[in-house]
Amino acid sequence: MKHTEVFEKIIEEQLARIERIKQNQTPVDYTSLDKIIIGVIGGDGIGPTITAHARRVLEEILKEEILAGKVEFRTIDGCTIENRHAAGKAIPDDVLEEIKKCHVLLKGPTTTPRKGDKWANVESANVTMRKELDLFANVRPVKVPDLGIDWTFFRENTECLYAMGSSGIHVTDDLAVDFRVITTPGTERIARLAFEYARRNGKKKVTIVTKANVVKATDGKFLDVCKAVAKEYPDIETDDWYIDIMTAKLLDEKRRREFEVFILPNLYGDILTDEAAELQGGVGTAGSANLGTRYAMFEAIHGSAPRMVEEGREAYADPSSVIRAGAMLLSHIGYQEHGEKLLEAIETCTIKERKIVVTGRPDGATGAEMADYILEKVRG
Numbered sequence: 001m002k003h004t005e006v007f008e009k010i011i012e013e014q015l016a017r018i019e020r021i022k023q024n025q026t027p028v029d030y031t032s033l034d035k036i037i038i039g040v041i042g043g044d045g046i047g048p049t050i051t052a053h054a055r056r057v058l059e060e061i062l063k064e065e066i067l068a069g070k071v072e073f074r075t076i077d078g079c080t081i082e083n084r085h086a087a088g089k090a091i092p093d094d095v096l097e098e099i100k101k102c103h104v105l106l107k108g109p110t111t112t113p114r115k116g117d118k119w120a121n122v123e124s125a126n127v128t129m130r131k132e133l134d135l136f137a138n139v140r141p142v143k144v145p146d147l148g149i150d151w152t153f154f155r156e157n158t159e160c161l162y163a164m165g166s167s168g169i170h171v172t173d174d175l176a177v178d179f180r181v182i183t184t185p186g187t188e189r190i191a192r193l194a195f196e197y198a199r200r201n202g203k204k205k206v207t208i209v210t211k212a213n214v215v216k217a218t219d220g221k222f223l224d225v226c227k228a229v230a231k232e233y234p235d236i237e238t239d240d241w242y243i244d245i246m247t248a249k250l251l252d253e254k255r256r257r258e259f260e261v262f263i264l265p266n267l268y269g270d271i272l273t274d275e276a277a278e279l280q281g282g283v284g285t286a287g288s289a290n291l292g293t294r295y296a297m298f299e300a301i302h303g304s305a306p307r308m309v310e311e312g313r314e315a316y317a318d319p320s321s322v323i324r325a326g327a328m329l330l331s332h333i334g335y336q337e338h339g340e341k342l343l344e345a346i347e348t349c350t351i352k353e354r355k356i357v358v359t360g361r362p363d364g365a366t367g368a369e370m371a372d373y374i375l376e377k378v379r380g
């Protein structure tokens, strides 16, 4: 295909996607469903182990709802790097079909092939799932009470450099081009979600992060659209920062306390949330919600740590971030009380009390012990 034709195809695909976004604005009301199906995807490396701990915690908390037939847990096998490699697909078709029969998903980390390793160079399973299920919002809370940090990041999850991340072109041996996509309805929906969240949770300030001084078309649009949405929320203060100085300000002990809610395009959100999570104790401590209108997926933000498995240490992997993702799942499907209770228990165990500590090595507690400790706090 000629490069101009590739470009034409991309534009057509994105214009069609915009129409789909416009037609798909009403979120599912989980409380109106007879039964909520929670799919559990173990993933790779330490994924199956830590996800099993999280499932055990959720199953105990939802014991009555499961008995009453209101909630069902379903195991989704096959989302492993071996199967994805064999199928030559980011998510094999049969696995995707099973995933689409669920309402919400709890997902362990999945290995993303990188250039030069032994795996077929398929797209990241995360990225594919976010696109396939149109999970447009990646919500990542980071809290460090001692430092006065209480942030919630609303990372746009389907556009930016991720929309066409695997569709860039090598024009000649010397020239490679990738495509960055920002759309008006795609930006509107993430901005609205962030402002609604701010309003519902008594937050006073929303911060928009771009590099609109340099990346004028796409970041310019993102900033303009967010500002237009902000006008509908005059009770909330809005400011905007460039990504470079924002990364610095997260380390500024005085200024950073002022920030509450952030809205970012996909890649800046990816990077800034890792920095933020590090301040909380590392990416292993953070959970993340990937929200769409029909589906939602909850996951840890760390990777699959294959080295821990190679060295036989997976029993010592920290399940707290995927359990935290589980707490977000509970709140999202209408069990706010359960969700808040679980979150409080996680914070007691991992931040306040720390009676046992997971280090990832045999000198620390096992993941099973951490899950038991958290359950003990939930039971009260």
Ligand code: IPM
Pocket: 112, 124, 126, 127, 270, 301
């Ligand atoms: C994340 C991860 C993914 C991303 C990777 C695994 C593709 O870093 O969830 O933040 O870049 O979004």
Ligand code: MG
Pocket: 270, 271, 274, 301
């Ligand atoms: Mg990331």
